[in-house]
Amino acid sequence: MSPRQAESLAETFAEFRPRMVEGTLTDFSRLSSPNAPCCQVAPRKADTVARIVRLANERDVPLRIRAQGHSLNGSSLPGSAELLLATRNLRLVRFEEPGTVTVGSGVVLWILQYFLRRYGFDLPVLNDGYPGPSVGGFVCAGGFGPRSVVFGGFWDNVVELRFVDGLGNLRRATCADPLFPWLFGSMGQLGVFIDAKLAIIPRDGSGVPSYPAGASLMAPQLVAPKVPPEFATEGEERLFWFTLFTPDEYLDDAHRELSALERRHNATLRFQQRYRYPILHRGMTAPLVYPYARPFTATGAWGWLIDGSPDGIAALHEFDREFMALAASKPHYRRYVQSELPSGPEIYRLCFGEQNYGALRNHKAELDPNSLLNRGTVFA
Ligand SMILES: Cc1cc2nc3c(=O)[nH]c(=O)nc-3n(C[C@H](O)[C@H](O)[C@H](O)COP(=O)(O)OP(=O)(O)OC[C@H]3O[C@@H](n4cnc5c(N)ncnc54)[C@H](O)[C@@H]3O)c2cc1C
The missing domain is CATH 3.30.70.2520 (Alpha-Beta Plaits)
Known part of the structure; x- marks a missing residue:
């Protein structure tokens, strides 16, 4: 996008404190977006996401959703005239209902697992390898991991998803909803995922840990993952x-x-x-x-x-x-x-x-x- 277009987007979305991304954005394949600079918003709350999407509708501004950029296909890279909606600030983790944790879509799965283990819990299914994919990115791909042999796909371990649809409505889909299975692997086509209520299990050897009802935390961002030698x-x-x-x-x-x-x-x-x-x-x-x-x-x-x-x-x-x-x-x-x-x-x-x-x-x-x-x- 031209610097002028990026500035014009920044003016339109000024109330959401946009930031100019000057450098080239890439994904895991090292595909890069030719559209530098670009204008980026990084909301912290569901209702802010909803207001951004509604304004984008009014002004006919296409949105590109980006989490950790660990995909390989360029789908997290903004195209010409697109506003970049980063999910990295959707990082609230809440213990609301025994047997589950409610997690902002921008939380990196391995970071979530680290915190859960401190409470004596664990995630049944998460990616193999090393820290990278976020909760929202994993849903968008589908999601499976080393323990899928016991616990199934990620879709079997998510109880509820909240997302803002393309019109700016905040929606909730539980695992009983006919739409729910279609959200897995949907590549950000149906909405911006806000958070997910995930099933959790006791960590191996933890007996029955007490559930920290009402506890919440802001998960840290992934800075530089420690990459195992094989990767x-x-x-x-x-x-x-x-x-x-x-x-x-x-x-x-x-x-x-x-x-x-x-x-x-x-x-x-x-x-x-x-x-x-x-x-x-x-x-x-x-x-x-x-x-x-x-x-x-x-x-x-x-x-x-x-x-x-x-x-x-x-x-x-x-x-x-x-x-x-x-x-x-x-x-x-x-x-x-x-x-x-x-x-x-x-x-x-x-x-x-x-x-x-x-x-x-x-x-x-x-x-x-x-x-x-x-x-x-x-x-x-
Ligand atoms: C080292 C490595 C190991 C991996 N291991 C596994 C594995 O074991 N199992 C497995 O299933 N996958 C695995 N993957 C694939 C990975 O899960 C997907 O590529 C995933 O989509 C990356 O998540 P991300 O947070 O980086 O999303 P991004 O790359 O930023 O985005 C991916 C897509 O999801 C969309 N998106 C992201 N967040 C949201 C949101 N909140 N709302 C709506 N749309 C959104 C983006 O627009 C984009 O289209 C691995 C990838 C890597 C690099």
Whole structure:
């Protein structure tokens, strides 16, 4: 965006104390937004988010929602003339109802887990690796982790979500609401998540901890995560992963096909040992993640990009295309596209399937009829 456009947005949204972001914003893939400078607001409360969205509607200003920028597909990067809505100040943590914790969408999951453990509790499902994804970002991707084998997907462990829709209405969806499963993997298309009431469990070896009813805290922001050696980057290295969801009976087939794909592309990525996260089916299906009511396993290829030159990037995209073809080759395979490199309407249509893509579009038409939120990422 031109400096003049950014200043004009800053004037329009002056009451929300906007800030100019002068430097280039990037995400985990090191895709960067060409639209520097940009104008950013970082509200602290639900009603402020609602007022921002209402004003954006009045002025027809598209909004780009950004949390930790740990996605790979550019969907957290502002496009031309977009106002950047950062969720990093939505960090309130409250103990309101035994068995749950209510958490601002900007809280980083690993930071939340750290505090819960001090109270003798734990999160059943959170990302593997190291601190990065926020609560809101995890919902937007779908969410699974090492303990999904016991506790299912993130969708099985969220009791309630509050969000501001694209018209500026504050809404609440409980796990009994038909809309609820569609919010997982929805990539910020249906609303700005404000907070989530999450199920918690006693920490291993804690017996039955006493619930700190009424306690609250402001979780700190993630500054510089301590990255474990297996993820540590050197210089210009970049890490990419390609996750395939498959029922267990097809896991061996999937591994054979993935190994063949890796062999063909071993000059592109330095592949790492294959991962495998079984995901229990606990009764709820998140159609944008895996549309079948059954357990499945997340497996896939991951590795370091060997050559970051334009030729190396072209080779990476070729690998991605072949991985996409593999994921589309069997009706029971699905790709975890929300957390990966490719994006754009045709990609989501292919990965979600025509019917679920259409259903998401219908929800979007109701909740964000002016297509203000994350415009162009999932729908044209
Ligand atoms: C090191 C690493 C490990 C990972 N491990 C796992 C794993 O084990 N399991 C797993 O499921 N995923 C994993 N992921 C993927 C990760 O969960 C997703 O990429 C997630 O979306 C990143 O969250 P974020 O807070 O960085 O969101 P961002 O990258 O900032 O945003 C991602 C998308 O969500 C939207 N969004 C973010 N917050 C909100 C909100 N409050 N309201 C509405 N829209 C919002 C953004 O607009 C954007 O479209 C991992 C990623 C990394 C980098």
